[in-house]
Amino acid sequence: MMINRINLTDIRSFVLIARLGNFxxxxxxxxVSRSHVSRQISSLEKxxxxxxxxxxxxxxxxxxxxxxxxxxxxxxxxxxDQALLSAVDDVEKVQGEIKINCVGGYLGEVxxxxxxxxxxxxxxxxxxxxxxxxxxVDLIEEEFDIAFRMGSLEDSGFVAKKLLDIEMxxxxxxxxxxxxGRPSHPxxxxxxxxxxxxxxxxxxxxxxxxxHYDVSIKGxxxxxxxxxLVAGAIAGNGxxxxxxxxxxxxxxxxxxxxxxxxxxxxxxxxxAIYHRDRYQPKRIRTFIDFVKQYSDxxxx
Numbered sequence: 001m002m003i004n005r006i007n008l009t010d011i012r013s014f015v016l017i018a019r020l021g022n023f024x025x026x027x028x029x030x031x032v033s034r035s036h037v038s039r040q041i042s043s044l045e046k047x048x049x050x051x052x053x054x055x056x057x058x059x060x061x062x063x064x065x066x067x068x069x070x071x072x073x074x075x076x077x078x079x080x081d082q083a084l085l086s087a088v089d090d091v092e093k094v095q096g097e098i099k100i101n102c103v104g105g106y107l108g109e110v111x112x113x114x115x116x117x118x119x120x121x122x123x124x125x126x127x128x129x130x131x132x133x134x135x136x137v138d139l140i141e142e143e144f145d146i147a148f149r150m151g152s153l154e155d156s157g158f159v160a161k162k163l164l165d166i167e168m169x170x171x172x173x174x175x176x177x178x179x180x181g182r183p184s185h186p187x188x189x190x191x192x193x194x195x196x197x198x199x200x201x202x203x204x205x206x207x208x209x210x211x212h213y214d215v216s217i218k219g220x221x222x223x224x225x226x227x228x229l230v231a232g233a234i235a236g237n238g239x240x241x242x243x244x245x246x247x248x249x250x251x252x253x254x255x256x257x258x259x260x261x262x263x264x265x266x267x268x269x270x271x272a273i274y275h276r277d278r279y280q281p282k283r284i285r286t287f288i289d290f291v292k293q294y295s296d297x298x299x300x
Contacts, residue, residue: 006044006048010040010043011077013026013041014044014053014069015073015074015077016030017060018053018062022060023060050063050065050066051065051066052065052066052069053066085281093125094123094125094126094282095123095125095283096125096126096127097126097128097129098127098145099129099131099145099146100112100129100130100144100145100146100147101133101144101147101148102130102131102132103148103149104133104225105225106227106245107245108130108132109132112130112148114294115294116128119287119290126287131144145284146284147274148272149270150166150268150270151268151269158274158276159274159275160271161271161272162269162271163270163271163272163292163295164270164295165267165269165270166245166269166270167243167244167245168241168242168243168244168268169242169265170202170260170263171233171239171242171247171251171256171257172240172256173233173234176238176239177257180193182259183239183259184262185213186202186215186263187215189217189239190216190217190218192238192239194217194219194220194239195229195232195233195239196217196219196221196222196240197224197225197226197229197241197242198224199241200217200218201217202215202216202217202265203266204263205263205265206262206263206264207262207263207264208262213263220237220238221237226242227246230246234250234255241265243268272288
């Protein structure tokens with residue numbers, strides 16, 4: 001095998017195909033034809049003398065050799081990309097694109113949107129791509145620079161910078177409680193109308209002692225949008241569990257009230273999550289510091 005003859009572009013295409021699991025998606029991402037990508041892989045396999053992918057009309061899977069090659073090449077290409085970024089990034093100027101993913105609702109549509117708009121005022125040479133989705137995106141696979149998430153960080157390959165303690169509440173409208181009664185214990189929620197987001201197991205902590213209680217909720221309305229849940233609760237359609245930051249005005253106006261007196265919910269971390277890279281473009285470092293300072297000034 002003549003290693004020097006192997007084209008790095010072919011390796012990049014292979015890594016993208018392995019990551020996306022699909023020739024067509026890889027071709028669209030690279031803005032080339034599917035047949036071009038197919039020829040690249042065939043050429044790479046021929047040069048190496050190794051079968052990397054097993055292709056049928058419906059499925060695509062990596063051989064064992066392909067799996068090893070993919071994992072090592074993905075890490076190596078990431079290192080190359082970091083070196084390229086380090087070489088071309090203007091250390092004096094904050095510029096370029098920042099790709100951000102965040103949960104929707106108040107945290108994305110108000111809190112983060114305010115930060116982004118203020119940041120872009122200060123740094124007009126930065127462009128920002130902002131995506132709202134509550135599923136846990138893969139930062140590398142989806143090519144986001146930063147994600148904003150509620151809850152604990154599972155992947156130690158990333159850094160999580162905690163921004164806020166999010167106070168949670170179990171809420172309903174006075175109209176609903178008058179019609180259906182007020183539960184005194186979380187277990188009674190299973191006999192009530194509840195409106196749920198992505199979390200279906202609700203965790204409670206006694207305010208009287210250290211007792212914990214989990215209850216699985218089957219939502220009469222299921223929606224991952226906090227505004228929809230708040231509107232449903234105000235309409236008297238059921239009990240919700242949401243961050244209090246989503247509906248502070250409604251609580252002040254007594255359109256919503258806390259359901260439990262003796263049961264609370266532990267606070268939830270809201271964090272910025274980003275790659276654990278030795279090199280970070282100046283725009284990313286600056287934005288992360290800006291978010292931290294902004295949230296500190298707002299909630300301290």
